[in-house]
Each structure stands twice: as C-alpha cells, then as structure tokens.
Amino acid sequence: MIELVFPDGSKREFESGATGRDVAASISKSLEKRSVLVKLDGALLDLDRPLPKGGAFELLTRDSPAALETIRHDASHVMAEAVQELFPGTQVTIGPAIEDGFYYDFARSEPFSLDDLPKIEQRMREIVDRDEKISREVWAREAAIEHFKSIGEDYKAEIVADLPEGDEISVYRQGAWKDLCLGPHLPSTKFVGKAFKLTKLAGAYWRGDHRNAQLQRIYGTAWASDADLEAYLLRIEEAEKRDHRRIGATMDLFHIQEEGKGMIFWHPKGWTLYRTLQNYVRRRMEAEGYVEVKTPQVLDYSLWEQSGHAQKFGANMFVCETDEGEKLALKPMNCPGHLQIFNHGQRSYRELPMRMAEFDGLHRYESSGSLHGLLRVRGLAQDDAHIFCREDQIEAESKAFVELLQVIYRDLDVELDSVKLALRPDLRFGDDEIWTIAEDTLERAANAAGVKVERLENEGAFYGPKLEFHLRDAIGRTWQCGTLQLDYVLPERMDASYIAEDGQKHRPVMLHRAILGSLERFLGVLIEHYSGAFPLWLAPVQVVVATITSDADEYALKAVDVLRKAGLRVESDLRNEKINYKVREHSLAKAPVIAVVGRREAELGQVALRRFGSTGQEVVSLLEAANMLALEAVPPDLAVRATGDQRSPHGVVGAMEAG
C-alpha cells in the first residue's frame, strides 16, 4: 500500500501499483477525463505510470501552469513525428521544451526550408487529431541500442550508450512512432492542442560542440490556449518594435556600416546618451574611491604573451606588424595596462585596496556570426576597473562591488535576470586549492550583499572564477553586463607586488570588475528597456521648444537660451508647421518635454509644457520652467545632494556637467 497526501491535506491509501489515472477515477469520472499528469513529491509523472511510492500527490489538468512545459515537450515530439513522416530518412536527436516553446534537432542531408514549416505544422495538427496514445516502456540497454541502430537512428543509439549505467531506458510510443525520452508525457497527442506555431530554422551542433556534425533545429512555440498563443505573438511583435537597432535608427542615435562591422558610429544624440551614462557611472565610482587612468591603445605583443591573453585569445585580437618588424596588438582589455601602472614604482600595503578605473576603447575580433547590433560589437568601452588588494580584503571589496552594482542598476531601473558564478574552466592557470578559495569567496560576498547566485560549471575565465550579472533584452534574450572576476594569476604572471607590514614583498590579488560591462551593450539593453523614452536625466534631447506661429520665434530662441543655461539639453522647432504636426512628431520621437510657445507665452514670458505620455499642459513662467526642469534632470547620484540640505552647491553644476 502507498499513502497519498492530497493538496487539501487529506490522506488516502492506494494499492501499490496504482496509477494516477486510478486515483483520479476513484475520485470522479470527470477528473479522470481532465487529468493529464501527476505531481508526486514535486516531480511530474505520466498519468498512466504506476506510482513508485507514496507522498504529496496532485493531479494536473491541461490548464495547470505546471503542465505547460509538458505540452511543449509533447509538441516537440509531435513535430518530430510529423517531420519523420514527411521527410523519411531524417534522424531525430533531442527535442526539449524551452522558455515559451520547444525545439527539435534533426539530422538530414537536405536542409529544411522555411516553406517546409507550414507543411510540418499541418501534419502536426493531423497527428493531434489522430489522438495517438502515448505510452511509456522500459527497454534493456543493449536492445535499445540495437533497435535504434537497426532503424538508422545513430544519434539515439549514441544517447542510449552514453546514459549512466543503471539508469532506466524509457521509450515513449506515440501511435506508430517512438522516441527515447525521459518523459513525462501527456496521455495522448490530442492534449497537445493546436495552440502552437513553428517559428524559426537554425543550425545547431550535435551536443553543442562545433567539432561535431551540424544538425538542423526547428523552433516552435506552444501554449495551452489560442488566446495565450496570440498574446505571445503579440508580445514578440511589440518587443521587436523596441529593438535597439530600430530605435537607434529612428532616434538618430548611431549607425553601423559595412566597412566597420561590429563598430559603432555614434551620432550626436547617441553620443550624448553615451556620455551621460558614462559620466554618471564615473561619478558613482569616484564616490567609492576609484581612481581613473588611461593606458595605451596599442601595445607590444609580448606584453599579451606575458599576460597569457595571447595564448588564450590571440585569435580574437587585432594584431599588426610595423615596417620595423615590431608585432603590436590593439588592446582587447585594460588589465595588463593597469598592471604596468601598478608595477611602476614600489607599492605599499597602505595603498591597498587600489581601485583603478578606465573607460578607454577596446577592440576584440569577435566572430562575424556573433555580431549583434550594440549587444555584441568589435569596438567597445567598459566601465572597467581593477582592484588590487590583499587576500583578506577580497570579500569586503567584492561585497562593496555588488552593492554598488545594485545601486546603479536601481538608478537605471534595469532588473537583473540572474547572477551566475562561473566556476573553473578546463583550460586554466593556477592550482585547484586557490580556485576553491576563490570560488567560495565570491559566493560568500555575493550572498553578503543579498544576491543569490547560480553556479555554472566550467564557465570561469582562465585566471579565475567570476560573478556574471545578466540583464534581459526586449524579447527575453539575456546578456551579460556586469562582472566581477577574482584573479590570483595575472599579478603572478606580471610579477606585481607590494611591501607589507612585515617589510617583505607580497603578491596582491586582482579583482576585474565592470558594472555596465560594455557601454555599447548596456546602452542597447537600456534603449530597449526604455523603448527610447528615457528618463529626463538620460534623454539626449530633454526639451524641444516648439513655436505655434513665427511671431514667437524670437521668444522661442530666448527660451532655448535660458533653458540651456540652466543645464538642459534643448532643441528648437521653429518650422513653419502646425503645432499639431510638431507635437505629433516630437511625441513620436519621445521627447520628454515639449515646451510650446505662441504669442500668448511670448507676451507673458511663459512656456506651456507638455510631458511625454501625457496630453495635459502646464503653463509656467520661463524661469520657473528652467529651475523646475533643471532640478528634475539632475542625475540620480546627484539628486540627493541637490535636493538635500548640506553639500548642495554641486547639484545644479552636476546637472550641467552631465550635459
């Protein structure tokens, strides 16, 4: 007998060997009909699988949020069956559920074309209509390998062969079709429903390794209802409208052209945005005791060999040779440069921790296929800094960093998607004992700052583990922005030292850290996050002074002048157009404030302010507007001082500096 505990807390005993369906049937016929899965002690099981033990028990219907992942997984199987019916000879490999949908990787010599997708969808709908029963079988390992080999499914045979000894080999039969799969699955194909759509074709390597064969991946999305599917498609469409590349073009922020792929041409407005953000972070860092430096763009290749970057990333560096036979490289990062400054002269323990920052441009030869708007580029700048410190300072410095990062992300209104702790990679310097200490220290510091981390095996840098801070773009892709990397190796390789209390030379530890990461990437995410409607302090153009008739031209120019002198970024629109036209145009351009002036305002020395997103007007005197808007436009790090009591004289000056 097994004892099941139901969600309402009641308990009942069942014969061992009872299935979820038996339990459902014992409660009511309709519940049996509606149930699709079982949740036992948190794990999902097939409805028709004998319950292996007692425990917390729940029957899931198709509408249950927990069933959605299984609907998607089953959709991938239905797709695989459809593909094998339509394209005999295609091998199946793996096909999991993913966020918002599913994919399946196929091996086939002939490529799929986009025209195939509707045909596959059609066949999928037929398979759903056939209502094929899905059942689980457990096979012997050798028999499974033999079977899959005999039907030409070499990839499946390989998967079986690689399953750990002792694992059950489960095969799911779905009508006449079958697939090796861990499960669970729905009782039959009709439960998959028809709220799915195949969305894209892609290449993907077998087992994620580029040395392996390339498979063809078909992606799809699947939902419990048509309404959910439509809502999802609409969400994607909306998200595409805020794509930073599109907004970058319409707001005239930047462009990229053929001759400089992966390189950004920042236009005046985009560069204003860039500088505003950069100045903000710079101030935040200065307030935390960072000092800023500037190191050379081009350095001798031998320095990169000494640092170890040449060995690991040489293929990704821009290298040139001079007529005199020197081999030089464009810097892909600042750390070796910073070590040169640290090493210049003798350092004392009294100088530690030394927090050395730099915003200079970096160049990395990223593979052509990885380039992506502002989010992955070849020419970039980081809010980069290296903290040289003693081992006993690592934790406090790391914690302070994570706290600073949280302050900055809060000011910028971005939300962290996840924080990952990337652990030792195969290719690495340094011994394992140090790696263990380093990994644990980072995790402790992050936890101390109130951040939960997700451990990622094998993803660390070659010189140390790292904390990665991931942000999410408009359509749900995540991008690493902030990073904190602990490094015992580079100080060793570059022979950095300081004199400690004991009068002896000691090796400092180095923390590589960035909060925005690449300014380019961060701006890409930020543009999408705000959909171009930046808060006043960040907006490239903060106020547009628009005239109603040419009578007000002279006054409008005076208003522009007054607002600019208050530190605001102002443009004028004196064109011979109707005010409706101007309001529409600047609203579409997401100008935070439109200051309308007509004959009335000119006579009374006023402006009529219209805020983005509102249709109301606020008529105030020009001076009042200048003071009020200047105060509102103060960057968040200066706002406390500007509105606060003491040390406030820098408030408004700060706002001007940010312009």
Place this chain on the structure above:
RNA sequence: GCCGCUUUAGCUCAGCUGGUAGAGCACCUCAUUCGUAAUGAGGGGGUCACAGGUUCGAGUCCUGUAAGCGGCACCA
C-alpha cells in the same frame, strides 16, 4: 566560423510566369501663420548590395562574394 533566410529611393515596402522601376513617409520649393498627435500643391532622388553567367533582353533565373537578420559555436 557554421546552418538557414534576406538585400529595390534616406526609411518602410510593392514589383505575377524575364520586356528597361513604383507607393507612403522623409527631403527640397512655393503657398499657408494655423493653440497641443499628420495643411495643401509642386519637385528632386535608384549602377535594383557587389561580381560573373544564361538570354535578343535580367530587379526578376543561375553561380560566387559581402553585409544584415535568426539560431548554433565563441565571448578575456
């Protein structure tokens, strides 16, 4: 780098089975001076990504190259 797709005016896109290029917006000119989301008329603008090929004839068909897009791999 790999797989698939795309590339026509500044932008968004139309152009059927090959017959010598079109719209809207933007831009320029003129008229209009109009109080909070598009005033009207006129005008200029294209080596149809680039290089080959097939053809009497190529934006259209074929091949190659480049860039872009979607993934994969990579990401100090």
